[in-house]
Amino acid sequence: MTTHLSVGYGTTRRRRLVLLSIYGAMLLPAGCCLGALLSLITTNLFVRSQAENPAWSVACGLLVALPLGAFPVLMMVRITRLAAWLEGTRLTVRQFRTRSVDLRTARSVRLDTILERGPANSAVRSPVMTVVGPEGSVKLMLRGRDGALLPAPEMIALADALSTTACPGAHESATWLRTMATDPRTILM
Template structure:
C-alpha cells in the first residue's frame, strides 16, 4: 500500500442492494451450514444403523461416522460459500499507481511496473436499454488485462449487472495506466479516454463500442 495515497473505488461490483445482499448471503449461509452439519450427523447415524446393526450409532470402527459425514458436508458448504462470495462481493480500486482487483482472491499490481496490457471483449453483453441500442445487439463487456513479471490482473470494465463504468472512473483508470511504459499501454489509455469522452458527449449513453 502506498502511504498518503487516496483510494478510489471502481464500480465493478453489484451497484444495487449491496448491504441487503450481504445480510442475506451470510444469514442464509449460516442457516444452511448449520442445517448441513446436522443433516450430516443424522446421515452418519443412519448409515451406522443400516451397515452395522447393534453397534452404537455414534461410532463405527475407529472413528465416529456421524461426525465424519457432518464434517464433509460442512467443508462442502464452505466451498459453496466461497463461490457465492466471489460472485456477490467483487471489488476493485486504484491507489496511486496500484490497481487492486478482488474477485475471490485479491490481486495487486503496480501499473508503473507493468510489462504489457491489452483490452479484450468478454462473452457477456452490456445491459443496454432498448431505446439506446435500438434493434441491434448491445456491445460486449470489455476486459482489461495487465501483466507484470509475476502476475496477471483481469479487470472487467463494467459492474456485475453489466453496466459500463462511468466516465469519471474511466478517466481515472486511464490516468493511472498512463504511468505504464509497456506494450499496449498507449492504446489502452487512448481507448479509455475516447470511450469516457464519448459517453459524456452522448448524454449518458453508457455503452461504447467494444475494444475488439
C-alpha cells in the same frame, strides 16, 4: 489521489450487511441441506447398518456437510469484499486476496471481452483488463456486478494511468478505454 472504481456491490457497511444477510439466508441452508442429504447417501453406501457404527455415520456426515456448508460462506465473503481502486498509477483489486500492480512498471496490458450471463440468462460481453507487472497479475472486470459498465470518469482515469507506461498493449488499452467511455457500444467490436 484515490479513485474508487465501481466494482462489486458498493462500499457502504449497510449495503454489504443487507447483501450478506440475503445470500446467507438463501445459500447457507441450501448448502447444509445438500450436505446432509449427501451424508445420508454416503453413510448408507459405506455402512451396512448405522446402528453398528454410529461414529462412522457422524464422521461421514461432517466430512460431506462441512465443505458444502462452507461454500456459501466463501461465496458471501468474496462478494462482500469485492472492490477495486486506483491510487495514482497503482491499481488494486480486492477479492479473497488483495492484488496490486503499478501501471508505470507494468510488463503488459491486455483488454479482452468475455461472455457472461446477463439478465434473463442472456449473453453479455464484459470487458476485462489484465495487467502483468513485477508484483504479479491483476485482472479487473470493467462491468460491475449490477451489469453496468464502469462510469466514463473511471474509465478515463484508468486510461490516463495507462498512458504513463510504454508496455505492450498499454496504448491500445488506453485508447479502447477512452472510446468505451464516450460510446459503450464499442465493446461489441
